Amino acid sequence: MAKIKETDKIVFIGCGAMGEAILKGILQGGLVRKEQVTAAVPTAKRQAYLKETYGIPVTGDNREAVAGAHLVILAVKPQMAKEAVTGDLVAALPEKATILSIMGSYDLAMLHDLVPGHPVIRTMPNTPLSVGMGMTALTADDQVAPEVLDEAEAIFQSCGETVRVDEKAMEAITAISGCGPGYFFVVMDALADAGVMAGLPRALAIKLAAQTMAGSGVMGLKTGLHPAQLRDQVTSPGGTTIAGIKALENHGVRGAFYDAVQAVLDRSAALKK
Ligand SMILES: NC(=O)c1ccc[n+]([C@@H]2O[C@H](COP(=O)([O-])OP(=O)(O)OC[C@H]3O[C@@H](n4cnc5c(N)ncnc54)[C@H](OP(=O)(O)O)[C@@H]3O)[C@@H](O)[C@H]2O)c1
Numbered sequence: 001m002a003k004i005k006e007t008d009k010i011v012f013i014g015c016g017a018m019g020e021a022i023l024k025g026i027l028q029g030g031l032v033r034k035e036q037v038t039a040a041v042p043t044a045k046r047q048a049y050l051k052e053t054y055g056i057p058v059t060g061d062n063r064e065a066v067a068g069a070h071l072v073i074l075a076v077k078p079q080m081a082k083e084a085v086t087g088d089l090v091a092a093l094p095e096k097a098t099i100l101s102i103m104g105s106y107d108l109a110m111l112h113d114l115v116p117g118h119p120v121i122r123t124m125p126n127t128p129l130s131v132g133m134g135m136t137a138l139t140a141d142d143q144v145a146p147e148v149l150d151e152a153e154a155i156f157q158s159c160g161e162t163v164r165v166d167e168k169a170m171e172a173i174t175a176i177s178g179c180g181p182g183y184f185f186v187v188m189d190a191l192a193d194a195g196v197m198a199g200l201p202r203a204l205a206i207k208l209a210a211q212t213m214a215g216s217g218v219m220g221l222k223t224g225l226h227p228a229q230l231r232d233q234v235t236s237p238g239g240t241t242i243a244g245i246k247a248l249e250n251h252g253v254r255g256a257f258y259d260a261v262q263a264v265l266d267r268s269a270a271l272k273k
Helices: 017-028 043-052 078-084 087-092 107-114 127-131 147-158 165-176 179-198 200-221 227-232 240-249 253-271
Strands: 010-013 039-040 069-072 098-100 122-124 133-140 161-165
Touching: 010 017, 010 127, 017 039, 017 043, 017 127, 017 147, 069 147, 098 147, 122 147, 122 165, 127 133, 133 147, 133 165, 147 161, 165 179, 165 253, 179 200, 200 227, 240 253
Parallel strands: 010 039, 010 069, 069 098, 098 122, 133 161
Antiparallel strands: 122 133
16 A cells, blocks of 8 residues: 655545545554644534544635645535635645545546646545445546555555546446445335334344345455355245345336436536536
8 A cells, every 4th residue: 555655744625424534544544644634624513523533633724724735635515616626725735736536526627627737636435434445436637646646545445445447437436336325225224124014123123234235245345256146145946035036126126226327327417517
């Protein structure tokens, strides 16, 4: 894993759910010292929380935050980007600062318009980052120095897996791993509800559903087998699982996922207009 120099300053513009997950990963992973990180968020409550929890410098002034920055992580909602990254802030950026965005549906061209003259890295992480099990895709323009891209990747490796991709894959990746936790929590909740219907206490039903989802995911990763082969291992001929799968197929479970991914692609395209 690439090292981040002790003199390099990392700045978060916005530090909510995702920013905090990344912050926790890099501090706990020992990638940076807390003095090297600054977060800028507008509300006093969030500022106090971040300062108390992580002991990092926190400010409400984005311009002040980026002074001396090596890497600026844009972790605001895409709708807030223009409010957070003003012309004044761009003017205050050190000449060599690289911009790393985690904003969904915000492509490299839009990032260049937002922060002219700076190398930009676009990423798509996901919420399991907060428990060290994230999946992050990265893409960069050709102005990004290879060692800075290595550092960016190390940031996300401190809280999960990473993959470098061509930008044209980013929207599909958003629809699979970026939004995927949302789909799986719906499935987890539904399976737990069905367990409650079958007479299980709620807490037990949720634990069974969650551990089964986690275990199935790890099996997929560790065995490298095709999901259909893993499914076959559960389905005894004439047994119970195949009866359950038939019911899921009758309800169009596969079609539902195709539609979900297409809906994300459509929404992403609409958000860019
Ligand atoms: N959540 C996901 O599953 C996910 C996955 C991949 C990528 N993303 C992307 O990650 C980004 C952040 O999402 P999130 O879920 O972390 O959102 P979030 O929890 O709402 O955090 C947004 C942060 O931005 C801060 N903020 C708002 N206006 C600001 C401004 N003008 N200047 C500086 N900071 C400002 C907020 O500060 P206060 O707390 O003080 O209001 C908050 O800390 C989004 O662009 C999203 O597309 C999210």
